[in-house]
């Protein structure tokens with residue numbers, strides 16, 4: 524029921540095309556991230572799915588139904604935003620109960636045509652029926668906010684407010700959960716713990732989730748699959764490991780994780796392996812690619828500092844340490860190799876030496892770690 528399909532979606536604003544030919548096939552129960560830099564069209568894509576924007580062209584399906592002509596409140600999508608969008612004058616319980624109560628009163632109250640039900644909601648007359656009360660209590664317990672039910676949302680921390688927003692979306696039992704940069708307002712530590720909370724809830728409930736973020740680490744650590752967007756287009760869709768190991772463009776190699784990206788030319792091929800000329804140096808790669816002018820992608824953790832006891836790498840570079848950055852469990856070295864500057868990440872264990880600027884080093888890279896694009 525909760526699968527989301529987007530076919531040939533185009534969106535123009537005042538004649539300017541901001542989404543071009545977006546195709547998505549999101550499976551029921553999948554955690555799907557839309558990842559890309561600011562302005563690439565992530566939010567607009569999500570707003571078209573939610574129904575807040577009308578596509579210029581293309582089809583949006585939720586479950587088996589084409590929803591282009593269905594109003595946002597009838598699409599059965601729950602939304603969570605960066606700004607939480609809570610009612611500050613209401614307590615936590617009322618915030619979560621609000622939509623349930625509105626939909627109950629709309630469908631049952633004879634006064635609805637007169638708009639009186641909205642006034643009732645804000646008055647003491649609006650007592651919650653028992654089932655709503657139970658449901659809200661259950662969901663608050665689920666997001667571990669049961670002790671805060673009577674507090675105003677303005678009295679809560681950012682992480683707690685975001686859990687209220689999540690509870691408010693989930694209490695409606697949506698088919699699809701849409702989250703737009705929900706962690707961006709949280710500090711680093713809270714972001715990490717909220718990532719786990721959201722992922723856990725999503726797996727528990729198996730709810731189809733579309734998650735918008737510009738943070739590649741967030742997308743890669745949370746999502747089953749990620750669509751990387753740039754300039755209103757989708758460049759690549761894949762699992763996090765797929766995108767990391769097989770980036771199809773230099774943009775993705777650079778945006779998804781760190782990369783050394785060098786221009787090269789294939790000078791010979793042998794059984795599908797390639798020998799690539801990079802400046803003065805030739806490098807062997809197990810990548811199989813048709814064209815001659817290529818970009819060579821080497822991840823920082825694929826470059827090892829080697830000595831006479833090291834295994835055979837096939838590819839070696841001579842370099843000079845420019846500087847070292849201690850990152851806790853790793854040390855990142857910037858290394859000058861001929862006219863190139865490479866970065867290499869090495870595992871750091873307590874007591875290890877960190878190499879000084881100017882130290883001459885030999886670097887080893889295995890051919891299977893040399894990617895060609």
Ligand SMILES: Nc1ncnc2c1ncn2[C@@H]1O[C@H](COP(=O)(O)OP(=O)(O)OP(=O)(O)O)[C@@H](O)[C@H]1O
Nearest residue numbers: 536537541559560561562563564565566567568737
């Ligand atoms: N209502 C609008 N009217 C005109 N242009 C718009 C409107 N909404 C978005 N845009 C433009 O569409 C493009 C895509 O915007 P969108 O908000 O979808 O990007 P985004 O990837 O979500 O970026 P961010 O991460 O900064 O929110 C941008 O160039 C933006 O300026």
